Amino acid sequence: MAWRSCSVLCRLTGGDPFLCSVRGGSRWPHSFQQRSGFRKASKKPEAKKPEDPVPAHTEPSEAAFQNRAPLQPPVTPQRPFGRLVRPFLFTVGFTGSSxxxxxxxxxxxLKSRVQSYFDGLRADWLEKVQPQKRGDVRKEINQWWNSLSEGQKTVTGIIAANAVVFCCWRVPSLQRFMVRYFTSNPASKSLCSPMLLSTFSHFSFFHMAANMYVLWSFSTSAVSMLGREQFMAVYLSAGVISTFVSYVCKTATGRFSPSLGASGAIMTILAAVCTKMPEARLAIIFLPMFTFTAGNALKAIVAMDTAGLVLGWKFFDHAAHLGGALFGIWYILFGNDLIWKNREPFVKLWHELRTRSGGGGGPGGAV
Incomplete structure (x- = not known):
């Protein structure tokens, strides 16, 4: 649910007017109108001539406009595609770096696992010889952590980061900073860093809870399929790529509005799992009695976001949703073979650099 427009944000800050663009015909807050320079000109009473009455709803003549102070030229919506060059380079660079x-x-x-193998055996032996007390809080936390799947452990950090950012939205002194750097908008002064930071940003608790629930539900399947390292690379890259697709659509349509939320990245994970396991059975949160295949669910999601993009629905950022879903489908069908399976030359280069610097010794030096 990457919300395209948050009318609440318009009341939080007096920053760049593009960050709170018009939604559904609503007008700017009065503070924005004053700061942007578009103040309503005060009307001076004019004495009526009894011999020449003027109708109440006639338009003023050209002479009346010439006598007034010169007004600013009307603002025409611009589509600065040149501003997308830096976001595009950031998307490519960040994806490659990820x-x-x-x-x-x-x-x-893998190297650390090999080197710590015997240390782990020794730690297990010591734990059996010197067992911890039953009421130890640390032991309870360790037991809970060990009961989680690898995927749930991986996304725990992501959920914690989203929770911290959500709490930052509640601090009044940080709201202007949050609007600038934790909402993505191609008309904003900050273009690149919000492409990543906005994927960890939620203003509504329900928005965050729904996204994190979906991420938690699909984390086990996704991490078991990709591995935690590849999963993190795909997730972070998906957040930036889906935001860039949103930038392109907003610039093409001229509908500049802020977006935030992890939906674009989560759509990539959901689409990847559904593409890899199309026969898996899924269910809606509040309607568990109705089940359907993952393949049909993916088709319905893509169709809905495509319709929302074409028809101009404004409640969700359908461009980001669609971009994330298409990236997930592409990565499972082609991207894994083109990117991840061709990482061996890069890993060899890193191994050589590490060995030359003296860090390749030990039992795991030949990994």
């Missing part, structure tokens, strides 16, 4: 760092992370993780 997968590169994920490959290094996987290499270091």
């Amino acid at each position: 997968f590169g760092l994920a490959a290094i992370w996987q290499y270091e993780s």
